[in-house]
Amino acid sequence: MTPQVLYILRLADTNLVLAQRLGEWVGHAPALEEDLGVANIALDLLGQARLLLAHAGRIEGGGRGEDEFAYLREESEYFNLTLVEQPNGDFGDTVMRQFLFDAWQCGVYEALAHSQDATLAAIAAKGLKEAAYHLRYSGGWLVRLGDGTPESHARVERSLRELWPFTNELFDDDETDRAVAAQGIGVLPSSLLPAWSARVDETLARATLARPAPASFAWYGKQGRHSEHLGYLLAEMQSLHRAHPGAAW
């Protein structure tokens, strides 16, 4: 697999897994408006994932399309960031995960809109508009919860503490990242950290939350080494396709 294909699969898988997680809220969110909100965000992320998977398949040229990638790969062949496979928890956990992710995705899409890969640039330019809207939603909720009641503050503070260690991976450069950055196709993750920190710090301050100390451990979901949660998610997402190969609506 070339660095370009792997890089695009990382982006696609991160979106796909988060869309699946957000979909778990449908029918269960705290209010109808939030049910619609998370479902709409999931739909945008899924749409972007489909474009990215189809693009990866075309470049790979081995006949794999979006369905083969989504439904017929094992856990270790998924390259999503570990953050997005974490369970939904309570609504505050979901908001925190979404906020940390949205702030990162805005930076990624801003950079990739200038990619030498024209299709990737087009997907990013389109996705950026959607990601900015998501960030407004997740950031708005984070401020309401953090600067809300003592109960909501304490709970979302715990969410921040528990999810923070997963953000290390978002800015970790590996060989694939360096290869695609050198080709002008991808963006070096570490270069995104200053802008992300500024975005996150500004909202955390409004949410009356303190930024946690840097965690010393990094996860490597983007290299196929995942937390224990991804396997269960994939089992549910893939069961229909695996039971009925080639099933179509």
Added chain:
Amino acid sequence: MSAPDRVPSTPSPELLARLHGILSQVADPEIPVLSVLDLGLVRHLHFRDDGRLEVGIAPTYSGCPANAVIKADVLRALAGAGFEAVAADVLAPPWSSDWLSAEGRRKLEAFGIAPPAGSAPAACPRCSSERTTRISEFGSTPCKALYRCEACLEPFDYFKCI
């Protein structure tokens, strides 16, 4: 053996007008007062070397389920008029609410949906009051948010500005 007739790649102005007439009748499945032309979704119309008509269509929101329906409806309408057409996805430049035509904005408002106007609707589409409150950033479709008018107290949809 004679050479096959060269097929012009760009439709003549007369043909283009006819194609636009056909496409102006293809409605958005969720907001039926808007045609695909009002929404600014048709990016090009030209003939391929094999003689088939290619329609460049921009998706609205990346994951909007209406994208597939719109594509199928466009091809069906053209086939009904005798055109063998194929759809091509056009991602760049990305669609945004800026692509909505002036006529599309008027139709939206008349239908009861506030047209895109920055971070909040300019006025209630029913009573024109500027006193509006956001109920939800996301509405019944990816392109809409939900608002309430504080003057007439009616809830209304706002076509999101992205």
